[in-house]
Amino acid sequence: MTVLAEGLDALDLRGRIVSEVVRIADADDLLEAVQFVFSDEQSLALTVWTDWRLMAELRSDAVVPEYLWPVENRTLTAIEGFAGAGKAVGEVVPRLNDAGMLVEVRIVLDGRPILVKSFGGDLILELG
Known part of the structure; x- marks a missing residue:
């Protein structure tokens, strides 16, 4: 992995093709991460x-x-409705808190x- x-x-993703959006959960089914898998097998x-910011990591796997x-x-x-046929990323809107840390991202496919945000140390996922 790189x-x-x-x-x-x-988050420089405009125009990339997403093959699926995946929910990653722990053993108690608590949401721990959201992963956007691209057609070239890279992922976000x-x-x-740990500081309650939203960590965004573009990975080679x-x-x-x-x-x-x-x-x-x-x-x-x-995530149902976001798997199968490739969907193009049309818009990526990050939101920073007062300290300049990333706390929310809205990605339009x-x-x-799809809204992913950090709220009180929890990961929140909202689908439109």
Whole structure:
């Protein structure tokens, strides 16, 4: 695995083709990350970091990130309506908090928004 970009640099995604959007959960089915898998097998992983910011990581693979330990206790579930035929990223809108940290990203795939945000240390996913 290679990290290609982090933070706001990882969100330079306009025009990329997403083959699926995956929910990564722990053994209690609590959402830990959202992963956008691209047609070239790269991925964007979004998760809440220890300082409660939203961590965005563009990766060279589409597996569970190793910091979600133990990896074998994580489940990946494709989000219905965002799997199968490739969907183009049309818009990416990040939101920063007062300290300049990334806390929210809205990604629009073929006109359908997906909002991923950090709120009180929890990862929130809202589908439009």
